[in-house]
Amino acid sequence: MQRVLIIGATSAIAEATARIYAERGSRLHLVARSADRLKTITEDLRIRGAAEIGHGSLDVNDVSAHAAVLDAAWADLGDVDVVLIAHGTLPDQKACEASVETALAEFATNATSTIALLTLISNRMQQARRGSIAVISSVAGDRGRSSNYLYGSAKAAVSAFLSGLRQRMARHGVDVITIKPGFVDTPMTREFKKGALWAKPEAIASGIVKAVDKGRSVAYLPWFWFGIMTIIRSIPEFLFKRLSL
Amino acid sequence: MAAAGRSWGRYPVTTEKVVALSDRHASLPKSDVPVLPLGNARSYGDSCLNDGGVLLAARGLDHFIAFDPASGTLTCEAGVLFSEILDLAVPQGWFLPVTPGTRFVTVGGAIANDVHGKNHHRAGTFGHHVLAFELLRTDGTRLRCTPTENAEWFAATVGGLGLTGVVTWAAIQLRRIAGPWMSAENHRFGNLSEFFELSRASDRDYEYTVSWIDCVASGKALGRGLFSRANHAPASPDSRPAAGNRTLGVPFTPPISLINPLSLRAFNQLYYHRQRKSVVHATTHYQPFFYPLDSIANWNRIYGPRGFLQYQCVVPPEAAETAMAELVSTISAGGAGSFLAVLKQFGDKPSPGMLSFPRPGATLALDFPNGGAPTLALLDRLDAIVDGVGGAVYPAKDARMSGAHFRRYFPQWEAFSRFVDPGISSSFWRRVTE
Ligand SMILES: Cc1cc2nc3c(=O)[nH]c(=O)nc-3n(C[C@H](O)[C@H](O)[C@H](O)COP(=O)(O)OP(=O)(O)OC[C@H]3O[C@@H](n4cnc5c(N)ncnc54)[C@H](O)[C@@H]3O)c2cc1C
Numbered sequence A: 001m002q003r004v005l006i007i008g009a010t011s012a013i014a015e016a017t018a019r020i021y022a023e024r025g026s027r028l029h030l031v032a033r034s035a036d037r038l039k040t041i042t043e044d045l046r047i048r049g050a051a052e053i054g055h056g057s058l059d060v061n062d063v064s065a066h067a068a069v070l071d072a073a074w075a076d077l078g079d080v081d082v083v084l085i086a087h088g089t090l091p092d093q094k095a096c097e098a099s100v101e102t103a104l105a106e107f108a109t110n111a112t113s114t115i116a117l118l119t120l121i122s123n124r125m126q127q128a129r130r131g132s133i134a135v136i137s138s139v140a141g142d143r144g145r146s147s148n149y150l151y152g153s154a155k156a157a158v159s160a161f162l163s164g165l166r167q168r169m170a171r172h173g174v175d176v177i178t179i180k181p182g183f184v185d186t187p188m189t190r191e192f193k194k195g196a197l198w199a200k201p202e203a204i205a206s207g208i209v210k211a212v213d214k215g216r217s218v219a220y221l222p223w224f225w226f227g228i229m230t231i232i233r234s235i236p237e238f239l240f241k242r243l244s245l
Numbered sequence B: 001m002a003a004a005g006r007s008w009g010r011y012p013v014t015t016e017k018v019v020a021l022s023d024r025h026a027s028l029p030k031s032d033v034p035v036l037p038l039g040n041a042r043s044y045g046d047s048c049l050n051d052g053g054v055l056l057a058a059r060g061l062d063h064f065i066a067f068d069p070a071s072g073t074l075t076c077e078a079g080v081l082f083s084e085i086l087d088l089a090v091p092q093g094w095f096l097p098v099t100p101g102t103r104f105v106t107v108g109g110a111i112a113n114d115v116h117g118k119n120h121h122r123a124g125t126f127g128h129h130v131l132a133f134e135l136l137r138t139d140g141t142r143l144r145c146t147p148t149e150n151a152e153w154f155a156a157t158v159g160g161l162g163l164t165g166v167v168t169w170a171a172i173q174l175r176r177i178a179g180p181w182m183s184a185e186n187h188r189f190g191n192l193s194e195f196f197e198l199s200r201a202s203d204r205d206y207e208y209t210v211s212w213i214d215c216v217a218s219g220k221a222l223g224r225g226l227f228s229r230a231n232h233a234p235a236s237p238d239s240r241p242a243a244g245n246r247t248l249g250v251p252f253t254p255p256i257s258l259i260n261p262l263s264l265r266a267f268n269q270l271y272y273h274r275q276r277k278s279v280v281h282a283t284t285h286y287q288p289f290f291y292p293l294d295s296i297a298n299w300n301r302i303y304g305p306r307g308f309l310q311y312q313c314v315v316p317p318e319a320a321e322t323a324m325a326e327l328v329s330t331i332s333a334g335g336a337g338s339f340l341a342v343l344k345q346f347g348d349k350p351s352p353g354m355l356s357f358p359r360p361g362a363t364l365a366l367d368f369p370n371g372g373a374p375t376l377a378l379l380d381r382l383d384a385i386v387d388g389v390g391g392a393v394y395p396a397k398d399a400r401m402s403g404a405h406f407r408r409y410f411p412q413w414e415a416f417s418r419f420v421d422p423g424i425s426s427s428f429w430r431r432v433t434e
């Protein structure tokens, strides 16, 4: 039986992932900031087959609370096989350009908080010398674009951090998996017009579980985003700066 | 987000803003234009569309709330699909009390159309097995409805076409089964009166009955077809064929309809003769038995960009044989026939909803490629026959019946309209009442 810790458990992608683990009969510990939403999700996951489910309440920007929340998670699960970090926001780029405070707050939610959590989590996993740490970054972190470079730079920080962490943890038998979804139809992207490139959270979730099972390093989800991002990364900067993306 | 709305028939095409619901405890989004709850858009016509308005996509309300494996009562949010209920319940020995011919419908959609299945003669409609639900009105009022509590709201909402409010969750009573297998029999019949005979002889001993009829055949073969009857099989049947997997799909819409008089005639011929013996017994998994079309994803696209129209009517028992003969010969003469025409006898159980479609008599369902005016004219001719004998047409499958016909088919519509939420409307409702 796998023991799975999920941070940002009310995210649509995280919930779809939790359902797959529940159907496997996994033991779950869910951390999120909305207790009501967690209750709804917990009832559902129990019926879908999860073994016991523990809870933690956390606003990820409250960094001083991280240690206690993780202590409680480890105490509840005993040992942890899989950690998934899923929280995030899609900042309003224009608002970030207009206000330092907004820019830094959004950066904190999408990058600093994740780095803080990973620092504590990786030390625990290193001791146990086993397990997987999966973090949802984004294809947006592969290159900054004028339409959302605050978000992109935060995800880039997370991706770079994970790449270093992966090297460090490889020596200790812990997998570190960078998840890079493309466009996903979730509450985060509610206002967007959806086209052919859009995926459902269920599809991303099964990709996440597969990447964890196989111990992949970086998973573009769906896979075709690897091709798209390879092209976007290869455009020379002098041309790229003229594009509106 | 503005999106081109399409129901399963891909006709008509409308424009609406889609707003996703994801929290049953949250209030409904404010809107200046009328809203309409949307399930999984498996209705064929315009009853799940709201041109120029908002669709409240309830599919996101997809949490199970409680399940008691001892009693088989399930409480879940209204966007949960029947397929998810089956995945949960079948391994624990429970089955849907009533199911339509696709498992990709939501609980909310099944309530709003008070859907029926092959066991109508035994089990009645889906609404008969709904123990309770919550109705959320656009003014924020929440009503817990059961057959006895807020009973008038229960009766208005079951079969209420989504017009009385959003169903947020429902409790339903599942049916015990020994396993996923069905023991089924297919009988070939040569004409309509043989169908009615087989039906009378089968309804008592078989929980599920349904027929396919060849609506291209005419003359002496008019109304020939295959009668299928089945029961849930005991735990370990003699043989265990594999479950049907999703293997096929129609990945895009072909530029023209692949259903034309030629392919229709060939299909109907082949289908009728697919079994050499006149009676065939088989043990099958429930999936191919109940959901033959679900194994072909997006099969509705074969009708091309213009889409298609479904037509399902019911005619009362005393007129059933003659009216059916008249309907089938009108269709056969039109040559526009149908890929799959389905015929069934409904039982006598009064339906629980004010606007429920099922009522005693025989029901016929078929689809027609959208050939424009000639197709609509043919359907009007069918309406004249149905109306003439005091029958009715199923709103879940309709995109064109006249307001006058609707009001005669559903005489309670005026009493019902008092329960319509002032913030809610649909393309269908405006079409038949304005
Ligand atoms: C292949 C196929 C076979 C079928 N066979 C049958 C059959 O055998 N018997 C039968 O009865 N029907 C049958 N149908 C029709 C289908 O069962 C109904 O149209 C069903 O209601 C569709 O459910 P849905 O979730 O897709 O709802 P939608 O089509 O999205 O909506 C249907 C109605 O429900 C309302 N609604 C949806 N969600 C809610 C909610 N949460 N609260 C309030 N109102 C809501 C909508 O406003 C709309 O009026 C079949 C359809 C297909 C495609």
Ligand SMILES: NC(=O)c1ccc[n+]([C@@H]2O[C@H](COP(=O)([O-])OP(=O)(O)OC[C@H]3O[C@@H](n4cnc5c(N)ncnc54)[C@H](OP(=O)(O)O)[C@@H]3O)[C@@H](O)[C@H]2O)c1
Residues within 6 Å of the ligand: A008, A009, A010, A011, A012, A013, A014, A032, A033, A034, A037, A058, A059, A060, A061, A086, A087, A088, A089, A109, A136, A137, A138, A139, A180, A181, A182, A183, A184, A185, A186, A187, A188, A189
């Ligand atoms: N959707 C996409 O197209 C897409 C693409 C690439 C990557 N991603 C990434 O995928 C992850 C999941 O997002 P999603 O698409 O599933 O969107 P979502 O459903 O909106 O989930 C975002 C989650 O983050 C939580 N969150 C935000 N700020 C928080 C805070 N300060 N403290 C605690 N929790 C906080 C939210 O909690 P509340 O419910 O309490 O608000 C919510 O559960 C994110 O990292 C996102 O960046 C998404």
